[in-house]
Amino acid sequence: MPQCFVPAMFRKRKTSTPEHKRDFHGSALTAPHNDMRTFFSLSQLVLSAGHLRPPPVQRHSKTTYFEVEILDAQSKKQICVVDKIPPSSTLLDVKHKFHKVCPQWSPSRVGLRLERNGPYLKDSVNIKRLAASSIITLYFTDMGQQVSWTTVFLTEYTGPLLIYLLFYIRLSSIYDAKESARSLRHPVVHLACACHCLHYVRRLLETLFVHKISEGHTPLKNMIKGCAFYWGFTSWIAYYINHPQYTPPSFGNKQVTFAALVFLMCEAGNHFINAALVHQNQSGKLTSFPSPSINPFTWLFTLVSCPNYTYEIGSWISFTVMTQTLPAGVFAFLMAIQLAQWARKKHQFYLKRCTTCRWRKAAMIPFIL
Structure with missing residues (x-):
């Protein structure tokens, strides 16, 4: 039969679905499915990364000036x-x-x-x-005007060393040349020069190599006072001992020998005490009172707090006995007063720092001071 003519407006329009939009059955659209896959992948990525953390709060440090x-x-x-x-x-x-x-x-x-x-x-x-x-x-x-403590000590101790030697050689500007040539020197004069030089050489070496001197400063006028004291007394002592008319000690060689031995013992004790104090300070063992060691010279720590001052006074008393001169005795007396004041201050400092040790111990002289 002949086919009937159907107008175009009544014809069923065929729509073709693109391949990338077909579903598993070949007819449904796949765009929503791709969206779901993208959302699922993004969700898995977020969950695998863990909990979302807020950004760290930056804290600005507030420094009080x-x-x-x-x-x-x-x-x-x-x-x-x-x-x-x-x-x-x-x-x-x-x-x-x-x-x-x-x-x-x-x-x-x-x-x-x-x-x-x-x-x-x-x-x-x-x-x-x-x-x-x-x-x-x-x-x-x-x-x-200020000067360092090292300069103060070196100046105070170098002066007596040189001044005493100037008197020892008997300069013509100090003593009469003819009288100096006629008189013979007693052996104690040479011994006194050796002991005096030994004392100040020891002090200079300890200042340079033993003592831990503070890096602070002191007024220049204090150094001038110290130099006037040491240099002035050295000139007075050296003038009498090295004078051509010097009179030897009353008890002769026995007095000189005994005093010289005591002087050397005190000098050795002073040095060992200073070395022990520096060692205990550096090692941190000085918690209360300084303690003695196996060195017999340090056993004086059991009786006094400042045995270095005790030995210092012993040196000058023995030097006075050895030379039997008034200037040396006056110098020893004034030194004893000054060292006693320093010893008391240190003794009180040790007492404040020590909370358990309260035994009776003197500051400088056993059982007395």
């Missing part, structure tokens, strides 16, 4: 304000910054105190320990 107000100790007028001082700074750091503001005062001659009449603060003090608030008020005092 101090301001140091420096006032004149006499007039109470403000000299300057040193700001932005970190808490870890020491007083020496403050002095260096103060020097930058006021170049006419070097750190060595700057003395700072919390109170006008209070004690001077040490350079090693942490600035945080002084702070009651963010502003610290310190009082300034000009300490004058």
Whole structure:
């Protein structure tokens, strides 16, 4: 039969589905399935990475800086304000910054105190320990020209060594040349020179190689006082002992020999005590009172706190007995007074530091002082 004509508008339109949009049966669309696979893969990736963590909070460190107000100790007028001082700074750091503001005062001659009449603060003090608030008020005092402790000791001990030798050779400007040529020297004169030189040579060597001297400074006027004391007494002692009219000791060689042996023993004891103190300080064993060792010269630690001062006084007393001169006796007496004051301060310091040791121990002289 002839086919009927169907108009185009009534014809069924054939739609062809692209291959990439067919489902497993070849007719359904696959685009939603691909979306599901993408979402599933993304979910697995997120779960395998673990829990999502918030980004770390950045904490900004807040450092508290101090301001140091420096006032004149006499007039109470403000000299300057040193700001932005970190808490870890020491007083020496403050002095260096103060020097930058006021170049006419070097750190060595700057003395700072919390109170006008209070004690001077040490350079090693942490600035945080002084702070009651963010502003610290310190009082300034000009300490004058300063010199190091090493310079002080070397100057004080080198002078007596050279001065005594000048008197020993009997310079014509000091003694009469004719009288010096006629008189014969007693053996004690040579022995006294040897003992005197030995004492100060030992002190110089210990200053250079044994003692751990502080890196601090002291006013120049203190060094002048010390030099005047040591140099002046050395000149007085050496003048009498090396004088052509010098009279030997009353008991002769027995007195000289006994005193010389005691002098050498005291010199040896002084050296061993100084070495023991340095060793105990470096090893950290000095927790209370200094302790003796197997060295017999250190056994004096069981009776006194400062046996080095005991031996020092023993040296000068024996030197006085050996030479039998008044200047040496006066020098030994004044040295004993000064050393006794230092020994008492050290003894009190040991007592404060020691919490368990309270036995009766003297400062310098056994059972007396």
